[in-house]
Amino acid sequence: MSLSERASDQQFLAVDSAHASVALIPLLHGQAIVDGINVSGLKATIVKEKDGRFNFSDLMEPQPAAGAKPQDKQESKQQAQKKAEERKDTGGQAVAFDIGSIQIDRSAVTYIDKESGQELAVSDLKLSTGKIAEKADGKLDLKASVKGKNPDLDIKLDVGGGYKFDLAAKSFAVSKLDAKVTGAAAGFTNLNVNAKGDVAANPEKNEYKVNGFALDVKGVQDKQNLEAHIAAPDLLIAADKAKGAAVTADLKMKDVAREIEAKLKLSGVEGSAKALVIPQLAADVTMNDPSLPQKSVKIPITGSLKADLEKQTANADLSTKFDESNIQAKLGLAKFSPPAYQFDVNVDKLNLDRYTKQPEKKPVSTPTEEGKAPAPASKPAPTAQKKEEDSPVDLSFLKDLNANGRLQVGSLQANGLKLANVKAEVKAANGRLDVAPHSANLYEGSIAGAITAMADGRVAVKENLTGVAIGPLLRDFAQKDTLEGKGNVALDVNAAGKTVNTMKKSLAGSARMQLKDGAIKGINLAEVFRKAKTALGSQEARADARQTQQTDFSEMTASFAIKNGVAHNEDLDMKAPLFRVSGKGDIDIGNSTIDYVTKATVVASTQGQGGADLAQLSGLTVPVHLSGPFDAMKYQVDYSAAASQFAKSKVGERITDKLKERLGGGAKPPAEGQSGQSGQGSSGDSRLDKLKGLLGR
Numbered sequence: 001m002s003l004s005e006r007a008s009d010q011q012f013l014a015v016d017s018a019h020a021s022v023a024l025i026p027l028l029h030g031q032a033i034v035d036g037i038n039v040s041g042l043k044a045t046i047v048k049e050k051d052g053r054f055n056f057s058d059l060m061e062p063q064p065a066a067g068a069k070p071q072d073k074q075e076s077k078q079q080a081q082k083k084a085e086e087r088k089d090t091g092g093q094a095v096a097f098d099i100g101s102i103q104i105d106r107s108a109v110t111y112i113d114k115e116s117g118q119e120l121a122v123s124d125l126k127l128s129t130g131k132i133a134e135k136a137d138g139k140l141d142l143k144a145s146v147k148g149k150n151p152d153l154d155i156k157l158d159v160g161g162g163y164k165f166d167l168a169a170k171s172f173a174v175s176k177l178d179a180k181v182t183g184a185a186a187g188f189t190n191l192n193v194n195a196k197g198d199v200a201a202n203p204e205k206n207e208y209k210v211n212g213f214a215l216d217v218k219g220v221q222d223k224q225n226l227e228a229h230i231a232a233p234d235l236l237i238a239a240d241k242a243k244g245a246a247v248t249a250d251l252k253m254k255d256v257a258r259e260i261e262a263k264l265k266l267s268g269v270e271g272s273a274k275a276l277v278i279p280q281l282a283a284d285v286t287m288n289d290p291s292l293p294q295k296s297v298k299i300p301i302t303g304s305l306k307a308d309l310e311k312q313t314a315n316a317d318l319s320t321k322f323d324e325s326n327i328q329a330k331l332g333l334a335k336f337s338p339p340a341y342q343f344d345v346n347v348d349k350l351n352l353d354r355y356t357k358q359p360e361k362k363p364v365s366t367p368t369e370e371g372k373a374p375a376p377a378s379k380p381a382p383t384a385q386k387k388e389e390d391s392p393v394d395l396s397f398l399k400d401l402n403a404n405g406r407l408q409v410g411s412l413q414a415n416g417l418k419l420a421n422v423k424a425e426v427k428a429a430n431g432r433l434d435v436a437p438h439s440a441n442l443y444e445g446s447i448a449g450a451i452t453a454m455a456d457g458r459v460a461v462k463e464n465l466t467g468v469a470i471g472p473l474l475r476d477f478a479q480k481d482t483l484e485g486k487g488n489v490a491l492d493v494n495a496a497g498k499t500v501n502t503m504k505k506s507l508a509g510s511a512r513m514q515l516k517d518g519a520i521k522g523i524n525l526a527e528v529f530r531k532a533k534t535a536l537g538s539q540e541a542r543a544d545a546r547q548t549q550q551t552d553f554s555e556m557t558a559s560f561a562i563k564n565g566v567a568h569n570e571d572l573d574m575k576a577p578l579f580r581v582s583g584k585g586d587i588d589i590g591n592s593t594i595d596y597v598t599k600a601t602v603v604a605s606t607q608g609q610g611g612a613d614l615a616q617l618s619g620l621t622v623p624v625h626l627s628g629p630f631d632a633m634k635y636q637v638d639y640s641a642a643a644s645q646f647a648k649s650k651v652g653e654r655i656t657d658k659l660k661e662r663l664g665g666g667a668k669p670p671a672e673g674q675s676g677q678s679g680q681g682s683s684g685d686s687r688l689d690k691l692k693g694l695l696g697r
Contacts, residue, residue: 006058016041016106032097042107042125050115099132119149130163137164155183155191171207173200188219188226197232206273206309210235210244224255237273237309244269258289266305278305281318287355297355298322312336325350343405343426351413391500395433398455403428416476418442431455443469444486458496459503465489470515480630485518485556493562505565505590512559519550525579525600526551528622528637552576565590578602585626594633596626 002014023033047055107125130138162175181193197213217228235244249264267280283301303318332342409422424438436450445468471484493509556574560567567587574581585596623638
């Protein structure tokens with residue numbers, strides 16, 4: 001027999017053979033008593049359309065007469081619903097059923113949901129049951145192959161055991177369970193799951209019983225082998241009492257370079273379903289990784305658990321002490337489904353860099369003058385750098401996360417960054433995570449702000465750093481030695497993307513910096529001015545220009561407008577006893593490059609960095625162009641522009657006059673028609689022409 005969908009040639013149902021016998025007299029009294037149902041070669045396709053209707057919905061709805069109007073069809077449907085309600089009000093009952101057994105073989109069922117894109121195909125189906133009724137017990141044997149899409153699934157089932165259920169009481173039990181699942185599912189390949197034991201449950205009465213239950217799982221996920229074993233030899237939970245032997249769980253995860261092993265033991269259960277207590281919990285987590293500084297880390301955990309199965313709440317008090325850390329944690333579930341997490345974690349000291357694989361650190365870098373080779377440094381291969389920049393950022397886990405808690409850490413180090421007195425409030429709901437407010441002490445100052453992350457990949461950060469020493473912060477966190485000073489930094493930025501690279505290129509917002517008593521590393525403006533002076537012929541200045549490559553300042557402020565990953569600045573203002581520096585340009589965060597021009601001007605002062613030596617250059621401005629990638633920044637000084645500007649200044653005029661005298665050009669030019677001594681005029685003019693060329697005059 002075969003049956004097509006309505007008004008379609010698509011097959012809905014087909015069967016090679018089917019047999020059932022029904023007792024006639026009980027049927028007249030509303031009871032369907034069947035000695036057995038035997039089906040062979042069943043093939044069925046169930047399709048759920050985007051409007052929610054199934055391809056068999058027409059079989060369950062009254063059909064209007066041919067040629068009926070849409071309005072008539074709607075009225076017919078409403079009348080059918082009204083009659084059904086009337087039968088219910090007059091005491092009509094559902095048909096009672098009693099089936100002696102069900103035997104199905106060589107069958108297949110396909111389910112397609114066009115709205116969600118989910119597909120599920122069951123093939124090689126073989127089912128054998130005992131009695132099926134509102135209250136029954138029997139033996140079950142099920143074998144099938146299952147393939148699915150969205151999510152991907154390809155498994156084989158083999159389930160056997162006894163069963164007992166009472167639909168009215170909403171209770172069920174499985175005895176001598178022997179279930180096997182092999183194949184690929186939930187991101188695992190080579191999956192092998194075995195479950196054995198006796199399980200019974202009556203959620204309405206909060207009664208649960210487990211005897212001799214064991215679960216073994218093996219599989220491979222992302223080239224990582226997983227093994228898990230859970231054993232619950234004897235457990236009884238009822239409304240008025242709870243007792244049981246210890247429950248144990250072992251977990252192993254291993255790949256080529258790393259191995260993680262966890263052992264958990266829950267002592268005997270006490271209390272009742274309303275106040276379930278596990279007085280003692282003990283766990284050991286061991287991680288072996290040759291790339292870690294310590295190679296192996298072992299974390300012991302102790303604590304207790306409490307749960308109320310009626311209210312669906314649970315709480316755990318946990319503590320651990322390992323290496324240099326003491327951790328106290330209170331964890332909770334405000335409800336089981338959907339899970340709502342609560343936590344309060346307090347850590348005295350934690351150095352995450354000791355337990356996580358750290359990327360190869362680059363040497364601390366400073367800008368170098370263009371044309372000069374930087375100090376030898378080992379750089380990561382371009383492919384490794386590209387891989388880091390394009391690392392995926394997946395925040396989709398926030399969609400279903402519901403959590404609320406607090407975190408406190410006395411001393412924390414992560415990615416080289418050192419913080420103290422870390423405090424953070426965390427809230428996650430409706431696809432949004434807020435870490436706000438949060439605060440910490442770092443590098444002689446403090447930080448406070450808020451971080452927001454969305455499941456669709458958007459991130460917003462607002463931070464205020466107060467009284468922070470910038471130098472050690474940059475050296476520890478970014479391996480950059482470009483700036484010293486202490487002051488305030490305000491940051492208000494946002495980004496979006498699925499990778500680190502796309503997020504950097506989408507960065508937008510603003511930033512402001514205000515520092516005092518610091519220095520810019522890699523360039524010495526006093527030396528730059530001396531070189532400008534050397535261009536005018538001072539041999540003594542050339543000899544004295546050997547000193548530390550940095551420029552001291554008393555105050556520096558700058559603000560940045562950030563758009564599409566580029567931070568633009570136009571208001572750099574740096575003050576020092578000898579210099580005033582302004583500047584503008586771009587810092588391309590997305591491509592990790594800089595293009596920035598500063599203009600340094602000597603002020604009338606003999607104090608500060610080389611003041612007495614350079615006082616005569618008051619008013620001189622030297623442009624400096626900083627450019628290149630962050631890892632190999634270079635600067636270029638425009639000496640020709642400085643010399644030209646210097647020659648036009650009053651000091652330049654006086655020096656030019658002095659040089660003219662020394663070069664023989666101090667006498668007044670001869671009157672028209674007169675000539676000087678033989679050869680002297682031409683030689684003096686030649687030297688003056690060279691001087692003019694040097695000064696850009």
